[in-house]
Amino acid sequence: MPVTIEIPTAFRRFTDGAPKLDCSAATIAEALDELTSRFPDLGRHVRDDQGQIRQFLNVYLNEEDIRFLGGESCSLKEGDRLLLVPSIAGGSEL
Amino acid sequence: MCSNASYELRCRECGKIWGNVSRSFCEDCFSPLEVAYDYASLKKIVSREKLVGRAFNMWRYSELLPLPEDFGVPNAVGGTPLVASHKLACKWGLKNLYFKNDAVCFPSLSFKDRVVATALAAARRFNFTTVGCSSTGNLANAVAAQAAQQGFDACVFIPADLEPAKVLNTAVYGARIVRINGNYDRVNRLCAQVADRFQWGLVNVNLRPYYSEGSKTHGYEIAEQLGWTLPDNIVVPMAGGSLITKIAKAFRELVTLGWVEPKPVKFFGAQATGCSPISDAVKRNLARFEPQKPNTIARSLAIGNPADGPFAVNQIRDSGGWAEDVSDPEIVAAIKLLAETEGIFTETAGGVTTGVTQKLIAQGRIQPQETTVVSITGNGLKTTDAIVSEFPATEAIAPRLEAFEAYLDARLGTTAASAKA
Numbered sequence: 001m002p003v004t005i006e007i008p009t010a011f012r013r014f015t016d017g018a019p020k021l022d023c024s025a026a027t028i029a030e031a032l033d034e035l036t037s038r039f040p041d042l043g044r045h046v047r048d049d050q051g052q053i054r055q056f057l058n059v060y061l062n063e064e065d066i067r068f069l070g071g072e073s074c075s076l077k078e079g080d081r082l083l084l085v086p087s088i089a090g091g092s093e094l
Numbered sequence: 095m096c097s098n099a100s101y102e103l104r105c106r107e108c109g110k111i112w113g114n115v116s117r118s119f120c121e122d123c124f125s126p127l128e129v130a131y132d133y134a135s136l137k138k139i140v141s142r143e144k145l146v147g148r149a150f151n152m153w154r155y156s157e158l159l160p161l162p163e164d165f166g167v168p169n170a171v172g173g174t175p176l177v178a179s180h181k182l183a184c185k186w187g188l189k190n191l192y193f194k195n196d197a198v199c200f201p202s203l204s205f206k207d208r209v210v211a212t213a214l215a216a217a218r219r220f221n222f223t224t225v226g227c228s229s230t231g232n233l234a235n236a237v238a239a240q241a242a243q244q245g246f247d248a249c250v251f252i253p254a255d256l257e258p259a260k261v262l263n264t265a266v267y268g269a270r271i272v273r274i275n276g277n278y279d280r281v282n283r284l285c286a287q288v289a290d291r292f293q294w295g296l297v298n299v300n301l302r303p304y305y306s307e308g309s310k311t312h313g314y315e316i317a318e319q320l321g322w323t324l325p326d327n328i329v330v331p332m333a334g335g336s337l338i339t340k341i342a343k344a345f346r347e348l349v350t351l352g353w354v355e356p357k358p359v360k361f362f363g364a365q366a367t368g369c370s371p372i373s374d375a376v377k378r379n380l381a382r383f384e385p386q387k388p389n390t391i392a393r394s395l396a397i398g399n400p401a402d403g404p405f406a407v408n409q410i411r412d413s414g415g416w417a418e419d420v421s422d423p424e425i426v427a428a429i430k431l432l433a434e435t436e437g438i439f440t441e442t443a444g445g446v447t448t449g450v451t452q453k454l455i456a457q458g459r460i461q462p463q464e465t466t467v468v469s470i471t472g473n474g475l476k477t478t479d480a481i482v483s484e485f486p487a488t489e490a491i492a493p494r495l496e497a498f499e500a501y502l503d504a505r506l507g508t509t510a511a512s513a514k515a
Contacts, residue, residue: 008287008290009290010119010121010124010290013121045123054124055404056119056124056125056126058283058399060283063276063280065385065399067385068385068387083283085283085287086286087119087126087401088118088126088282088286088298088299088302088401
């Protein structure tokens with residue numbers, strides 16, 4: 001089990017309370033797919049209708065935002081940690 | 095002081111109502127939460143006339159802020175000058191140029207005092223005893239100062255390389271300062287995890303919907319100081335991108351309440367070139383902004399992954415405005431220009447807005463007859479290290495008149511006699 005996905009509290013409603021998922025994915029995309037196939041209710045919160053990672057969800061590989069690593073195609077190695085963090089925006093709409 | 099109990103958090107994507115809780119995102123769809131008001135009710139309880147006689151600070155608009163019913167004003171935040179520009183307006187060829195000067199916002203000399211004021215009202219409502227934030231400096235100053243006055247414990251998280259003056263201006267209030275090896279975006283990520291783990295009121299994390307509402311008072315004051323009218327243009331610095339959207343919300347609210355006439359206002363966003371994900375998205379017409387690794391002297395704007403970036407981009411586009419950015423040398427030049435012409439000493443963020451305004455005028459995006467407001471959000475005394483090299487120490491002279499005359503001869507290239515009265 002080379003990779004650990006850490007799941008924030010707000011997401012655990014959809015993971016039966018699990019705080020993390022160990023998986024054997026080779027890329028970030030595969031890891032997210034494994035996460036959402038294991039917990040299908042989480043799927044629509046991770047990706048939008050176009051299949052992109054949702055705009056207000058940040059994904060980090062170890063210490064780095066994956067957008068600086070080439071995105072989801074980035075390869076994973078044993079011991080890597082993936083972290084999902086909802087973006088903290090105030091927004092404004094009247 | 096009056097307060098407004100008719101507000102609650104609403105998801106801006108799915109519309110779900112969450113009541114009033116210490117949470118920044120919808121737990122159903124993970125989109126941001128926004129404070130929603132019952133404007134029909136507000137119209138009945140507050141009017142422009144009711145403001146007459148109230149002190150000129152942000153609390154004069156209390157009904158339009160998310161404050162608990164038992165809220166008591168703890169301090170006089172806001173109420174900053176709207177400075178009518180003469181020299182710089184003349185230099186730039188503008189007829190109606192104003193600087194909204196939050197460099198003198200009470201108590202910690204930046205607009206962040208406004209957002210902390212509403213955030214701490216929420217912190218008390220939710221019974222937090224410890225408050226904190228992730229900060230590029232100004233927010234930490236504001237949290238530390240107001241927490242000290244109001245009896246909260248404060249713990250602030252900052253990038254380790256922050257300007258020494260900003261660190262000192264937090265430490266002096268007795269706040270715990272946690273320096274993080276990494277830029278603001280990494281500090282912010284850690285704070286999201288801290289808020290997830292600890293029962294703390296992190297003002298720009300789990301209290302963010304309440305916090306950001308404080309920014310609206312910057313906009314209310316501008317409208318009132320313009321005689322209850324809206325400007326044609328406003329130039330706003332952008333870090334996380336929240337302020338520009340909240341000024342827009344303030345203006346829309348004033349129109350909804352009938353306090354100002356409807357008017358199109360162009361919103362112009364200002365960033366440093368060394369950290370310009372929002373202006374980059376506007377200029378390249380990107381569907382999503384691309385995060386950046388900040389590298390600029392404007393550290394208070396150095397947020398490479400701006401949480402409110404998508405909203406800021408939309409606000410700018412929808413208003414017919416634009417975004418621009420300026421280099422570090424341009425920021426320094428603009429700080430000096432504003433000081434030399436208007437007597438306002440701003441920090442690097444104000445240099446950014448001033449420099450960008452100059453660029454927008456040169457591009458023809460701001461017209462001479464239009465009313466233009468430039469937001470100055472922080473004080474120059476906090477970032478003296480950014481400009482200190484511009485002003486090398488001068489040679490001392492003897493305390494004798496002939497020494498001074500020799501000094502004038504040398505410096506002015508003229509004879510001391512010609513300078514005499």
